[in-house]
Amino acid sequence: MSFDRLISKIISMKNPTVAGLDPKLDYVPMFLRQCFLDEDGETLKAAAKAIFRYNQMLIDALCDIVPAVKLQAAYYEMYGHPGMKTMERTIRYAKLRGMYVITDGKRNDIGATMEAYAAAHLGTCMIGSSECEPFGADALTVNGYLGSDGINPLLSICRERDKGIFVLCKTSNPSSGEFQDLLIDGVPLYARMGDKCEEWGADTVGNYGYSGVGAVVGATYPEQLSELRARLPHTMFLVPGYGAQGGGAAGIAGGFDKNGLGAIVNSSRAILCAYKKEGCDERDFAGAARREALRMREDLTSYISIG
Amino acid sequence: MSFDRLISKIISMKNPTVAGLDPKLDYVPMFLRQCFLDEDGETLKAAAKAIFRYNQMLIDALCDIVPAVKLQAAYYEMYGHPGMKTMERTIRYAKLRGMYVITDGKRNDIGATMEAYAAAHLGTCMIGSSECEPFGADALTVNGYLGSDGINPLLSICRERDKGIFVLCKTSNPSSGEFQDLLIDGVPLYARMGDKCEEWGADTVGNYGYSGVGAVVGATYPEQLSELRARLPHTMFLVPGYGAQGGGAAGIAGGFDKNGLGAIVNSSRAILCAYKKEGCDERDFAGAARREALRMREDLTSYISIG
Numbered sequence: 001m002s003f004d005r006l007i008s009k010i011i012s013m014k015n016p017t018v019a020g021l022d023p024k025l026d027y028v029p030m031f032l033r034q035c036f037l038d039e040d041g042e043t044l045k046a047a048a049k050a051i052f053r054y055n056q057m058l059i060d061a062l063c064d065i066v067p068a069v070k071l072q073a074a075y076y077e078m079y080g081h082p083g084m085k086t087m088e089r090t091i092r093y094a095k096l097r098g099m100y101v102i103t104d105g106k107r108n109d110i111g112a113t114m115e116a117y118a119a120a121h122l123g124t125c126m127i128g129s130s131e132c133e134p135f136g137a138d139a140l141t142v143n144g145y146l147g148s149d150g151i152n153p154l155l156s157i158c159r160e161r162d163k164g165i166f167v168l169c170k171t172s173n174p175s176s177g178e179f180q181d182l183l184i185d186g187v188p189l190y191a192r193m194g195d196k197c198e199e200w201g202a203d204t205v206g207n208y209g210y211s212g213v214g215a216v217v218g219a220t221y222p223e224q225l226s227e228l229r230a231r232l233p234h235t236m237f238l239v240p241g242y243g244a245q246g247g248g249a250a251g252i253a254g255g256f257d258k259n260g261l262g263a264i265v266n267s268s269r270a271i272l273c274a275y276k277k278e279g280c281d282e283r284d285f286a287g288a289a290r291r292e293a294l295r296m297r298e299d300l301t302s303y304i305s306i307g
Numbered sequence: 308m309s310f311d312r313l314i315s316k317i318i319s320m321k322n323p324t325v326a327g328l329d330p331k332l333d334y335v336p337m338f339l340r341q342c343f344l345d346e347d348g349e350t351l352k353a354a355a356k357a358i359f360r361y362n363q364m365l366i367d368a369l370c371d372i373v374p375a376v377k378l379q380a381a382y383y384e385m386y387g388h389p390g391m392k393t394m395e396r397t398i399r400y401a402k403l404r405g406m407y408v409i410t411d412g413k414r415n416d417i418g419a420t421m422e423a424y425a426a427a428h429l430g431t432c433m434i435g436s437s438e439c440e441p442f443g444a445d446a447l448t449v450n451g452y453l454g455s456d457g458i459n460p461l462l463s464i465c466r467e468r469d470k471g472i473f474v475l476c477k478t479s480n481p482s483s484g485e486f487q488d489l490l491i492d493g494v495p496l497y498a499r500m501g502d503k504c505e506e507w508g509a510d511t512v513g514n515y516g517y518s519g520v521g522a523v524v525g526a527t528y529p530e531q532l533s534e535l536r537a538r539l540p541h542t543m544f545l546v547p548g549y550g551a552q553g554g555g556a557a558g559i560a561g562g563f564d565k566n567g568l569g570a571i572v573n574s575s576r577a578i579l580c581a582y583k584k585e586g587c588d589e590r591d592f593a594g595a596a597r598r599e600a601l602r603m604r605e606d607l608t609s610y611i612s613i614g
Contacts, residue, residue: 110479144486178455
């Protein structure tokens with residue numbers, strides 16, 4: 001259990017980017033959307049099938065230059081159980097194409113219930129004497145508000161199956177400070193959460209110096225990103241908020257260590273909807289996504305040097 | 308948007324209980340489980356179908372004496388997309404039988420993503436010109452660590468469709484204090500979260516004095532339950548931790564107002580597995596669940612008087 005598999009991919013592709021697959025049906029180009037709606041009507045099933053095909057084509061266009069995808073669970077749940085089937089199929093397809101898969105579910109609960117989430121997203125589930133893998137991602141984002149009872153149940157599955165978690169610390173949104181910046185004996189809550197990440201991951205530090213317990217730290221707070229990089233030397237960062245939310249590559253650089261490691265930066269809409277911004281033929285949506293991903297790699301690596 | 312529909316049911320049944328449908332396959336009696344495994348093999352699909360039948364029989368046995376069910380999302384996700392289909396079908400069936408349905412998903416995110424969760428669990432989703440309802444619960448549990456950006460996107464859907472949310476404040480687990488009890492200027496974090504619940508719900512107070520923004524407060528912390536009841540006069544409590552986790556009815560009484568309202572107490576395993584504890588024929592599992600629910604009502608209402 002560590003992020004070694006992810007970090008190896010980042011090094012070999014010289015790209016600390018994760019592509020966020022947060023697919024609203026509106027993002028799916030009409031030519032693709034329509035053929036599924038024609039087949040199955042205006043149903044959740046049709047939407048889910050269209051989104052799977054969209055994801056598949058994006059993965060094909062990105063898998064040799066982007067090391068990882070992050071699936072935002074909300075955009076799959078929104079399409080009901082057919083949407084969850086698309087989530088499962090997308091995860092399997094991305095793994096088949098060699099990508100590292102993060103499910104962004106921000107799950108949280110305690111004890112046996114948290115074990116159920118771990119089984120669902122990172123592990124397996126016994127049905128009689130058969131071992132079934134429900135979703136099978138490589139890593140899961142989680143919310144630590146419930147304390148160690150919510151994190152420990154994940155760790156044994158992570159250890160057994162070499163999986164990882166990212167715990168929300170300092171999120172990218174404007175109101176993240178309402179709770180996360182509150183000072184407890186002079187230390188903000190997000191830093192306390194970060195300290196716990198170091199503790200939870202302590203005995204899982206891998207070859208690159210990072211444990212299997214990472215933290216979510218927003219690109220929109222570059223100062224806190226640098227501060228946490230120094231404070232949490234063994235904690236890998238998942239960094240949302242690049243681009244659309246206003247986080248720039250210069251500020252993000254502070255989230256990396258001296259080897260250009262220790263963070264992976266997410267971009268969702270800018271990649272998914274690059275064809276809209278480019279104004280190219282929508283049939284070239286995957287090509288536009290690839291061009292945006294290359295532009296982003298260029299942008300990030302102009303501030304850091306990897307490996 | 309308020310909890311009036313829920314509170315009316317509580318009053319008419321004189322029962323402030325919510326039955327937790329947290330169905331591990333192991334809980335499903337063998338006679339029921341086996342026939343689905345015979346039909347579909349040892350698959351997630353077979354498990355999910357067995358669980359739906361189990362839920363249906365429990366709902367039939369409980370719906371005239373228990374006002375609400377709470378579905379723990381983790382136990383449906385554990386069975387993959389077939390499990391999510393069972394979640395959807397269970398919600399529809401419970402509503403058909405007149406029950407109020409809470410999805411215990413502890414979801415959290417920001418902005419458009421939180422809107423997607425709201426659409427998924429409480430609202431609808433447009434596919435072309437057709438409005439589809441993915442899961443359709445009456446209320447959803449959420450985690451407020453991300454601040455108002457994570458709660459506001461829910462409120463418009465809650466207003467439009469008369470739905471509610473319960474925000475985690477003081478959870479029932481032993482380590483809940485690691486973060487929730489931290490003092491900020493002398494006020495613990497859980498109370499700050501509670502204050503926000505009052506603020507978020509301020510303009511949605513219903514006929515019984517409670518808003519549509521409730522709070523999760525564990526039965527295992529009776530002192531905090533009483534303290535929060537006084538501090539948060541418009542906030543309905545969802546109280547986990549009764550029974551198995553050690554919370555007793557006497558301690559829980561402090562979570563209710565002088566009219567015996569303002570809280571609903573969850574019991575999951577004690578009801579689901581009552582047949583195991585009773586040692587009755589497993590074919591009578593639903594009867595045993597009903598007997599346990601009646602015993603629990605008796606227990607709770609010996610300390611409070613409703614309406």
